[in-house]
Amino acid sequence: MTTPEPTIHVRIGSRFEDIELVDLVAAAALTHLGFEEEVADKVCLAIREAVANAVQHGNRLEPDKITQVVLAIGKEDLEIEIKDEGGGFDPESVPNPLAAENLLKPTGRGIFLMRRFVDAIDFEFDDSGATVVKLRKRIPEPPKPSNSESEVEI
C-alpha cells in the first residue's frame, strides 16, 4: 500500500462569487506544489475559465445546480476536473478566437485560454450529458512543499 495522493474537492453552487473561492483554493494548492507565481496564475486562469463555463453555460446560473471541482495531486501531474449539471456541448464547434472575424467578439476565449495554459485538456460528457472538463498540468520539480528550503550553518 502506498500513501494516497492528496485530493481537494470543492463543491459550489452556481454563483459567480463561488468562482473566486475555487480560484483561491487552487492558488493555495499550486503554491504548496511549488509552482512559480507566473505559472500558477495561468493555471488558475484556466481553472477559473472552466468553472465560469460550468456555472454559466452548464448550470445556467440556476442556484440549485452544483459545480464540482476536483484537484488531484499525482506524483507528476496535477489533474483538475470541473463538472457541471448542464447539457453538454460540442467542443469541436467552438470558433477560433484568433480568427480575424472573431477578434473583436466579447466572448469565446475561455476554452482557448485553457488550452494554452495547461498541458492537456479533455472534455467528457456523462450519461446525462453534463460536462466534465479535465485539465492536466505537470508539477514542477522538485515537487516539495513551499517550506522545504533549508540551510544550516554552524
Added chain:
Amino acid sequence: MTTPEPTIHVRIGSRFEDIELVDLVAAAALTHLGFEEEVADKVCLAIREAVANAVQHGNRLEPDKITQVVLAIGKEDLEIEIKDEGGGFDPESVPNPLAAENLLKPTGRGIFLMRRFVDAIDFEFDDSGATVVKLRKRIPEPPKPSNSESEVEI
C-alpha cells in the same frame, strides 16, 4: 430549493507535509470569507492542530491511512470536520496544559489551542472508534468575498 453551501473536502495521506496543504487551503477559504488575517491565523492553527493529531495520534503516521478535512461554508458559520482512521481517545482525560506541572511539558497544547481559537469544538467517535473533530467559527459580517469593495466616482 436554495443555493447549496460551498464545501471544500481535502483528503490527504498521513504525512506531515500534507498538513501544510490543508493549512494553505483553509487560509484561502478564510480569506475568501473576509476573515481578518489575525483571526484567520488562529483558526488555521486550530485546524492545523486537529489535522496533526489525526495524522500523528489517530493514523499513527501509517502511510495508507487517510485524514479527511471538510470545510463547510454555512450562512453564519464555517464548520470544519477533521476525521481520521484511528482508535479514538477520551478528550476528558487530556490534562490542562496551563497547570504548573504541565507547563514545561513539550506536548499537550493542541486541543487547548483548538478550544481557544474557535467558537465551538466537539469530538465524535464513529463505529470503528475513529475520531471526528468538529470545529465551528462564526463568519465575519458582512460575509462577502474579498473583492466586494467598490467605489465609483465620476
Added chain:
Amino acid sequence: MKTSVRNREGITIIDLQGKITIGEGDVMLRDAVHEAVAAGSSNIVLNMKKTSKMDSSGMGELIAAHEKVKASGGMLRLLNLPENILNVLGVTQLITVFDVFDDEDEAIASFK
C-alpha cells in the same frame, strides 16, 4: 474591484484597482466606461496599474469599452498594463486591438 475617475487636460482617466473578472469586476468596468461616456467623455484612458487579474469576461468588457468609446467618437487607451495582463492580452492577440502606454503623460499626449 474599485474604479475611480479623474480628469487631465480634458481626458478622462479611469483608475482600475483589483480583479476585472466575471460577475463583478467586469460589470464595474462596463459601468464606469458607460457613465464616463454618458457624462460626455469621449477620450478615455484606463489605468490598469493596480489591476491584479483579468479573465475572459474582463477581456470581453475591455473590447466592449473599446467599441463603446469608438462609437461615441472618441478613443480608448490602456495605461500601465501589469505583466500578467499583458500576457493574456498577448496570447489572445487582443493586444493588437489596443493602444497601450507605459507613461501617463504619453497616453494623454497621444490624443492631441
Added chain:
Amino acid sequence: MKTSVRNREGITIIDLQGKITIGEGDVMLRDAVHEAVAAGSSNIVLNMKKTSKMDSSGMGELIAAHEKVKASGGMLRLLNLPENILNVLGVTQLITVFDVFDDEDEAIASFK
C-alpha cells in the same frame, strides 16, 4: 524553515526564518540548538524576527531548547517575537517561561 547561526561577544545567535511547525521546522530548530550546544555554545539567542508561524510542535521544541540549554549550564533568550507568536505563547502561558527581548543589544547584554 531556515536557520543560520552567528556569534556576537561570545553569544550564539540563531536566526530562524519561516515556519516552526510539525515535521520540519520543529526538527530544524531542535537540530540547530543541539549543534550549537554540542559546539560549545552555552548562551543562545533565538532571533525569531522572520519566523512566520509556530504550532504546538514548535512550542514543544522551544521548551526542549530551553531545557537543553539550561542543562548545559547556559541560558536561552528569545528575540523579536512577531505578534502572532507572542500571542500563542501568551495563550499557552509559555511566555512566562522565557526571557523575551525586542532589541538584540539588550538580549546580548542580559547575559553579562
